[in-house]
Amino acid sequence: xxxxxxxxxxxxxxxxxxxxxxxxxxxxxxxxxxxxxxxxxxxxxxxxxxxxxxxxxxxxxxxxxxxxxxxxxxxxxxxxxxxxxxxxxxxxxxxxxxxxxxxxxxxxxxxxxxxxxxxxxxxxxxxxxxxxxxxxxxxxxxxxxxxxxxxxxxxxxxxxxxxxxxxxxxxxxxxxxxxxxxxxxxxxxxxxxxxxxxxxxxxxxxxxxxxxx
Amino acid sequence: xxxxxxxxxxxxxxxxxxxxxxxxxxxxxxxxxxxxxxxxxxxxxxxxxxxxxxxxxxxxxxxxxxxxxxxxxxxxxxxxxxxxxxxxxxxxxxxxxxxxxxxxxxxxxxxxxxxxxxxxxxxxxxxxxxxxxxxxxxxxxxxxxxxxxxxxxxxxxxxxxxxxxxxxxxxxxxxxxxxxxxxxxxxxxxxxxxxxxxxxxxxxxxxxxxxxx
Amino acid sequence: xxxxxxxxxxxxxxxxxxxxxxxxxxxxxxxxxxxxxxxxxxxxxxxxxxxxxxxxxxxxxxxxxxxxxxxxxxxxxxxxxxxxxxxxxxxxxxxxxxxxxxxxxxxxxxxxxxxxxxxxxxxxxxxxxxxxxxxxxxxxxxxxxxxxxxxxxxxxxxxxxxxxxxxxxxxxxxxxxxxxxxxxxxxxxxxxxxxxxxxxxxxxxxxxxxxxx
Amino acid sequence: xxxxxxxxxxxxxxxxxxxxxxxxxxxxxxxxxxxxxxxxxxxxxxxxxxxxxxxxxxxxxxxxxxxxxxxxxxxxxxxxxxxxxxxxxxxxxxxxxxxxxxxxxxxxxxxxxxxxxxxxxxxxxxxxxxxxxxxxxxxxxxxxxxxxxxxxxxxxxxxxxxxxxxxxxxxxxxxxxxxxxxxxxxxxxxxxxxxxxxxxxxxxxxxxxxxxx
DNA sequence: CATGAATGAGCGTTCATTCAT
DNA sequence: TATGAATGAACGCTCATTCAT
Numbered sequence: 091x092x093x094x095x096x097x098x099x100x101x102x103x104x105x106x107x108x109x110x111x112x113x114x115x116x117x118x119x120x121x122x123x124x125x126x127x128x129x130x131x132x133x134x135x136x137x138x139x140x141x142x143x144x145x146x147x148x149x150x151x152x153x154x155x156x157x158x159x160x161x162x163x164x165x166x167x168x169x170x171x172x173x174x175x176x177x178x179x180x181x182x183x184x185x186x187x188x189x190x191x192x193x194x195x196x197x198x199x200x201x202x203x204x205x206x207x208x209x210x211x212x213x214x215x216x217x218x219x220x221x222x223x224x225x226x227x228x229x230x231x232x233x234x235x236x237x238x239x240x241x242x243x244x245x246x247x248x249x250x251x252x253x254x255x256x257x258x259x260x261x262x263x264x265x266x267x268x269x270x271x272x273x274x275x276x277x278x279x280x281x282x283x284x285x286x287x288x289x290x291x292x293x294x295x296x297x298x299x300x301x302x303x
Numbered sequence: 304x305x306x307x308x309x310x311x312x313x314x315x316x317x318x319x320x321x322x323x324x325x326x327x328x329x330x331x332x333x334x335x336x337x338x339x340x341x342x343x344x345x346x347x348x349x350x351x352x353x354x355x356x357x358x359x360x361x362x363x364x365x366x367x368x369x370x371x372x373x374x375x376x377x378x379x380x381x382x383x384x385x386x387x388x389x390x391x392x393x394x395x396x397x398x399x400x401x402x403x404x405x406x407x408x409x410x411x412x413x414x415x416x417x418x419x420x421x422x423x424x425x426x427x428x429x430x431x432x433x434x435x436x437x438x439x440x441x442x443x444x445x446x447x448x449x450x451x452x453x454x455x456x457x458x459x460x461x462x463x464x465x466x467x468x469x470x471x472x473x474x475x476x477x478x479x480x481x482x483x484x485x486x487x488x489x490x491x492x493x494x495x496x497x498x499x500x501x502x503x504x505x506x507x508x509x510x511x512x513x514x515x516x
Numbered sequence: 517x518x519x520x521x522x523x524x525x526x527x528x529x530x531x532x533x534x535x536x537x538x539x540x541x542x543x544x545x546x547x548x549x550x551x552x553x554x555x556x557x558x559x560x561x562x563x564x565x566x567x568x569x570x571x572x573x574x575x576x577x578x579x580x581x582x583x584x585x586x587x588x589x590x591x592x593x594x595x596x597x598x599x600x601x602x603x604x605x606x607x608x609x610x611x612x613x614x615x616x617x618x619x620x621x622x623x624x625x626x627x628x629x630x631x632x633x634x635x636x637x638x639x640x641x642x643x644x645x646x647x648x649x650x651x652x653x654x655x656x657x658x659x660x661x662x663x664x665x666x667x668x669x670x671x672x673x674x675x676x677x678x679x680x681x682x683x684x685x686x687x688x689x690x691x692x693x694x695x696x697x698x699x700x701x702x703x704x705x706x707x708x709x710x711x712x713x714x715x716x717x718x719x720x721x722x723x724x725x726x727x728x729x
Numbered sequence: 730x731x732x733x734x735x736x737x738x739x740x741x742x743x744x745x746x747x748x749x750x751x752x753x754x755x756x757x758x759x760x761x762x763x764x765x766x767x768x769x770x771x772x773x774x775x776x777x778x779x780x781x782x783x784x785x786x787x788x789x790x791x792x793x794x795x796x797x798x799x800x801x802x803x804x805x806x807x808x809x810x811x812x813x814x815x816x817x818x819x820x821x822x823x824x825x826x827x828x829x830x831x832x833x834x835x836x837x838x839x840x841x842x843x844x845x846x847x848x849x850x851x852x853x854x855x856x857x858x859x860x861x862x863x864x865x866x867x868x869x870x871x872x873x874x875x876x877x878x879x880x881x882x883x884x885x886x887x888x889x890x891x892x893x894x895x896x897x898x899x900x901x902x903x904x905x906x907x908x909x910x911x912x913x914x915x916x917x918x919x920x921x922x923x924x925x926x927x928x929x930x931x932x933x934x935x936x937x938x939x940x941x942x
Numbered sequence: 943c944a945t946g947a948a949t950g951a952g953c954g955t956t957c958a959t960t961c962a963t
Numbered sequence: 964t965a966t967g968a969a970t971g972a973a974c975g976c977t978c979a980t981t982c983a984t
Contacts, residue, residue, distance in 0.1 A: 762973085782976090
């Protein structure tokens with residue numbers, strides 16, 4: 091099922107380093123020398139292993155595709171969880187994934203904006219479609235069960251979930267400053283954010299999906 | 304009141320072209336020769352007018368600062384509009400601004416991610432703080448009037464507004480495809496999106512701000 | 517007799533500023549913008565007044581030609597001064613001229629090395645030949661009078677005079693440091709140097725020109 | 730003992746070519762493309778090997794430092810050579826070194842004038858101090874032995890040696906023309922000059938250092 | 943299998959100069 | 964007469980990539 095190849099230690103090192111640097115300085119703002127140096131490998135090794143800088147970027151996305159994909163499918167079928175509970179699962183999984191690989195999520199946002207590389211764009215589109223299908227299906231069932239309202243725009247709901255989380259991650263520095271939480275470590279502040287976001291999004295989803303407030 | 308200088312025709316041409324290219328290909332992915340060629344000016348003219356590529360970018364942001372800033376302040380004082388009405392004004396103004404300068408909004412998202420240039424980051428932070436203050440003030444008054452709930456997190460609300468709109472603009476291609484609206488022109492699709500977003504965000508704000516659904 | 521044109525105030529300002537900058541940073545290391553800015557004139561004015569940066573340099577040399585030229589000719593004919601006295605006059609005049617326009621002398625040294633501009637080289641050659649003729653003539657007369665030795669190489673003598681003085685001017689910083697005279701102002705140190713050089717060169721000339729020590 | 734690194738063939742080729750071009754056209758008057766073309770290497774190779782144009786210049790000076798340094802130290806201790814003989818050794822060694830690397834000596838003169846690069850200036854100062862110490866020590870011993878006069882200014886003597894030789898090298902074209910020796914090759918003329926300079930400087934040193942003429 | 947050496951292409955910038963006014 | 968605006972050319976340098984070993 092997985093398209094992920096196995097990467098040896100050096101390849102993994104390069105991928106992780108590149109992901110980090112691309113996310114911090116952008117694709118064009120990062121040189122292969124930067125990556126090679128920080129990853130402790132030879133410059134030529136990047137072309138050698140991945141073919142080119144572009145292919146390296148694509149490999150980063152391929153490697154993380156698995157991660158972006160919502161994994162709640164099996165739980166969806168679990169009848170012991172109600173529809174709102176399943177929505178909560180989705181929200182929490184998304185938040186968890188986004189914050190655990192926040193550098194990659196930043197990178198993904200930029201790549202969508204710049205959309206220079208069609209391969210990457212396809213990967214992003216594919217996984218987004220996939221995730222939307224999961225949600226669409228859940229909402230459809232909820233609607234059939236009479237739990238969810240019939241006039242729900244999944245795209246908008248999806249955008250709010252992705253958009254709000256992305257925006258918080260991207261602007262976390264500013265919001266930490268405004269919140270006066272500069273005394274927290276990044277890790278602590280992220281834990282705090284995750285809780286806030288979870289509650290916030292659940293409130294929004296409930297309001298939009300259900301008949302009552 | 305405005306800090307904007309006046310730009311002559313060529314300067315304006317360069318600024319608009321650069322904004323467009325930076326937004327499409329990123330700052331580092333755009334060369335000054337790209338800009339010069341597309342703007343129909345000499346390469347040297349960019350340094351001549353703006354000092355450097357970086358300064359050009361900063362000038363783009365300075366020029367648009369005015370635009371990003373919410374201008375509803377005066378309407379806020381208009382007693383003939385109720386609190387929810389004022390919230391709607393804010394939402395619609397933000398959507399209108401974002402879509403009318405969508406390239407700049409994309410650029411702004413990427414610059415926040417990459418955050419290489421502190422001058423630009425400061426501009427973004429400043430205007431975001433400013434806009435949040437407007438909203439905070441309105442909500443505070445609404446709370447005093449007993450119209451709005453007391454447990455409102457403005458940052459989260461703000462992030463949802465900005466994040467949802469940004470996300471729709473960034474992913475508009477994908478969502479147009481999924482919606483099956485590829486027959487619409489970009490302009491027509493954007494009009495459609497704006498309406499959807501307006502309704503969507505108003506629903507969310509109402510749910511979060513007010514006591515009833 | 518003089519080929520010097522009259523320069524208006526701005527032209528003089530440009531010439532003096534350029535002479536100083538060329539001497540400090542070299543011809544190619546100085547931009548016309550540097551000169552214009554420091555001289556407080558428009559950039560275009562340099563081309564306007566002097567035709568080009570090269571012509572400006574040539575004009576600097578033309579203006580100073582008069583200054584480099586030894587002016588002892590009339591004194592040479594004064595029978596009340598003996599031959600050694602006349603040699604002393606030459607030495608002191610050269611030292612005085614070199615130190616009073618030390619920036620130009622530095623510039624002259626560099627231009628001889630770089631010898632890119634034939635016009636300037638010609639100017640230098642002409643005035644050097646002229647000055648050597650004065651000395652040659654004096655020495656010839658001194659030889660005829662039996663005061664000076666017959667085996668004198670004027671070129672070598674000339675080189676020692678010019679070379680020693682140039683070298684002291686060029687390396688004055690180092691020599692001031694070595695001499696432990698850093699407490700003196702440049703002006704004071706130059707006065708000191710001039711006296712030392714005068715005595716030193718007179719000693720050398722006497723040794724080489726005359727029969728006794 | 731030597732701080733000189735070993736330079737491979739291409740590095741040596743670049744260094745020699747650059748030294749020649751810098752000496753002929755000045756540092757700022759020489760482009761890295763000039764050097765690369767004349768040295769038969771790629772432009773990028775200069776940055777690749779030396780880091781920058783400036784560093785290349787510094788490397789040229791580092792490479793020649795060894796050469797400038799007077800190497801008579803061992804001979805100084807040879808008791809079979811008298812003090813005047815040792816002075817002659819110094820003079821001849823200096824002349825030999827200067828003429829064998831005359832391009833570098835020209836370069837050194839210009840760099841002292843322009844003194845833009847402190848690294849290079851330090852190298853020059855260091856080696857000059859070093860060489861002056863050698864001479865100072867010799868003269869001191871000669872004075873103790875009663876051979877040399879007590880009132881000797883080493884700086885002036887040093888300046889005369891360096892200055893005269895430099896001046897002859899810089900103005901060799903003019904002096905060859907005046908001497909009517911244009912039929913000689915540069916090599917032949919230099920041999921001739923070296924002999925003249927040797928005799929001339931020895932005569933000067935003798936006059937200044939010793940009690941008799 | 944891995945890499946140091948090397949390179950053509952392109953980068954952002956500065957240059958001396960021109961020209962319309 | 965004097966100058967702000969503008970420019971083609973060249974600058975030093977970095978880039979991703981190739982290739983012999």
